[in-house]
Amino acid sequence: MYSGHNHPGIPMKYKFSEMLGYMKPSEIRELLKYASMPDFISFGGGMPNPLTFPMQDLKEIVDDVLDVSGKYALQYGNTGGLPELRTEISKMVMKTEGIKSEENEIIVTSGSQQGLYELGKIFLNRSDGVIVESPTYVGAISAFNANAGKMIPVEMDSEGIISDKVEEKLKSLTGRPEFPRFIYVIPNYQNPTGHTLNLDRRKHLLELSEKYQVPIVEDNPYGELRYSGKKLPSIKSLDKTGENVIYLGTFSKVMCPGLRIGYTVAPEAVISKLNLLKQALDLSSSTFSQYVAAEYLKRGVIYRQVPKTVELYSKKRNVMLNALEEHFPKDSTWSKPDGGMFIWATLDKKINTNQMLKTSIENGVGYVSGLAFSPDGSHTSSMRLNFTFSEEEEIVRGIKKLSNTIKNVATGITAT
C-alpha cells in the first residue's frame, strides 16, 4: 500500500499521489512576487508589454460581443472550442504559417500551457521519453513532469536543436522502453535561448519523425514577433503527410495573455483525444474569451496590432543587446535573437546564476537562472533575460546593475 509522501505541516489524513512528487515549484512564478517592489527591474517573467494590448479595439469588441452574442458568450460552450474561433484560427495559421487545417483538427485551449499539459497526459506513461531542447521552456518541463515523463535533453547551438544529435538519440533508444513518445521543439526565437532552428534541421527533424515514427510537437508562441532575419517555414507546413506534426499556438503574445486562449492543430484523431481529456480538465475554455478572440481575428485587428508590437520589441531588443555589449563582463556570451522575448546569457562557469539570484534581487534586478530551463541540472551559469517588459531606460539601468552584481560575485569567488 502506498502511503503518500510526508509533508511537514500537513494533516496525516491528506495522502498525496506519487505524481505530485514529480512536480517542482517554478522559480519564475515565485519571482513574480517581487515584480511589484518599487524600482525593481524585472528581466525575469515572460510578460508581454501592456503597451501592446489592443485596449481600444478590445473595448469595442467586448461591448459588441455582449450586445450581439451575450447569451451565448456567457454560457457553457463546446469543449473543443467555439466553432467560429476555430474557423478563424484555421484561416490565420494558413495566412501566417502556411498550415492547412480543418475545424476538427483544431482544439482551443486555456493558454498553450494547457495544450502542453494535455499532450503530456495523453501520450506519456510514467518514464516514457520526450526529446526536448536543452535548455527548454520551463512550462513544458512542468507539463511533462506532471505526467512523470522522462526528459531526453538534446544539445542546441545558435541554429537551434542539433538534429544529428536527435538522430543519435533515436537510434540508440530504438526498441527501448523510454523511446520518445514525441519530440518537443520551439523553432522560432526559442524560450529561453532566443535561437531559431535553421531550415535544414527543420527538414531533417521531419525525416526523422517519418523514419522513426515519432511525432514532432512544434510550439510557436513567438512566430509573429520577428525583428530581423528571414521568416522560416513552420515544420508543420513542411510536412506533406499532415500527420507528423502537432502545432501549438497562443494569443498571449499577439493579443494579450489575460484571456488565456491558445490552440493546438493536429490530426483529427489526436484532437479527439485532447477533447476527451479537456472535458475532465475544465469542460471548456472561457466562452467569452473565445468570442473576443474570434472577433479580434475576424476584424483583422491582429494584423494591425502585431507590426506595432514588433516595432516596440525590436527597439527594446537592440537596447538590451547594446547594454550587454557595453556593460556585461567580457568573459560572458549571449544570444542575438531575431525575434521573440528573450536573450540567453552565459557567464563564467564559476558563477552559479541560481545562487546569485538572491543577491541580484536584493540589488533590484530579477532574471531567471538557467537551471529553471534545464531538463537535467545543466546550464547553471546561464540566465534568461526578458527584454519586452521593461522601459528602455530600465533595460540599460538594469543591465548595468546586473553587470555589477556579476562582477562582485565573481570577485568574491576568486577571493575565497
Place this chain on the structure above:
Amino acid sequence: MYSGHNHPGIPMKYKFSEMLGYMKPSEIRELLKYASMPDFISFGGGMPNPLTFPMQDLKEIVDDVLDVSGKYALQYGNTGGLPELRTEISKMVMKTEGIKSEENEIIVTSGSQQGLYELGKIFLNRSDGVIVESPTYVGAISAFNANAGKMIPVEMDSEGIISDKVEEKLKSLTGRPEFPRFIYVIPNYQNPTGHTLNLDRRKHLLELSEKYQVPIVEDNPYGELRYSGKKLPSIKSLDKTGENVIYLGTFSKVMCPGLRIGYTVAPEAVISKLNLLKQALDLSSSTFSQYVAAEYLKRGVIYRQVPKTVELYSKKRNVMLNALEEHFPKDSTWSKPDGGMFIWATLDKKINTNQMLKTSIENGVGYVSGLAFSPDGSHTSSMRLNFTFSEEEEIVRGIKKLSNTIKNVATGITAT
C-alpha cells in the same frame, strides 16, 4: 514496454498513454450538439438560463475593468488567483455558508471542474478509492477516472448519501489498498438527483472523516439556488478542526458559466499543492474573468441577482413537477428538489433510458440517462431532467412528449 492502445484510423506513430483508456466521452457533451435543432427541447444539459445572466451589470463591469485595470486584467496573473478576488470569495463564503478562510486557503480555478480534476490528480494513485454518491456528478466521474481512481459508490435516499453505509465501507476497507483518499459529496440539491443531505448525516460524515482520517470534498455549486425548505449549514462550516473538509464553489450558477471561474477552499497545505499543479495545467485562470468576478462580488451585484434567479427557477421547477404529475407514467417516481437545477426520474425497471435516448431525441426531447451518472453501471432506468433552461411552455410540452415516448417504448417492450 507498453506499446499504447490500438485506435482505428490513428497513425501508428501516435501511442497513447494508458491513462487515456480510463476516460469515456460524456453523453451530456455529445447531447449539446442537438441543442441547436429547431423545436428541440433539451432537459439534457446543466445550463443556467441566460435570463439569469446579469447582462447590464456585466457590461458596466467589463468596461470599468478595462478602463481602470486594463493593463493588469489582460496580463498574466498569479497562479493561485487574483488576490482581490480571493479576498472577496473569502467574505462571500463567510456570508453565505459561514465558512472561515484566509486568502491562502483559497485557489481560483477554471470552473469548479478544474478543482475536481486537481483533487483527483493530487490525491489519487492508480486504483486509489474515492467514496462517491451513487449516482453522482458526471464531471466528477470524468475527473477521477482521468486519474485512474477507483470509484466506491454509496447508496443515496431522498435525504442524501446514507452515512451509515459510508461507515460500513470505511470499516471494511480499513487497511486495504483501495481505502478512500477522500469522500466526494454534493450536499445541496445534488446533481443529478436533486436530493439534499440532512443535517444529522452531515454531522455523521464529519465524525467519520475525523475517526477514519479521510477528508471530505464538499461540492456546492447550487447552494444559493434554494426554492423551498430550510437552508442547512455547509459541512465545512460544521468542521471545528478546519482540516477535514475541502470545499468547492463556482460562479457558473450565480453569475454565468462562460467566464469559467470556480474556487476551492481548503487547508493551506492542500492549496499549495493545487497551486503547484495549476502551474502545469494552465499557469492561471483568465485574469480578465477574475477581475470581472471580483467586481461582481465587490459591488454586491450577486446579492441582487440571485433572488431573481431563484424566483425564475422556482417557477420552472414547479411547472416541471406539475407536468410530471399530470403526464408521466404512473409506475415512475421522481425527486422533489428544494433547489438546484435537476429532477431525477426513475422509470419501470424494464426501460433502459440509455437505449431510449435516441428515440426520445428523434421525438424532439433530450435528457441525460442515469447511466452517465453511475459509478458502477447502475441507474439504467433513471434519467436526469434539467428544469432551468427551457421556457415554461416548453417544459410542459417536453414532458408530454417524453411521457409519450416512454409509454410507446414500454408498450414495445411488453409486446415483444
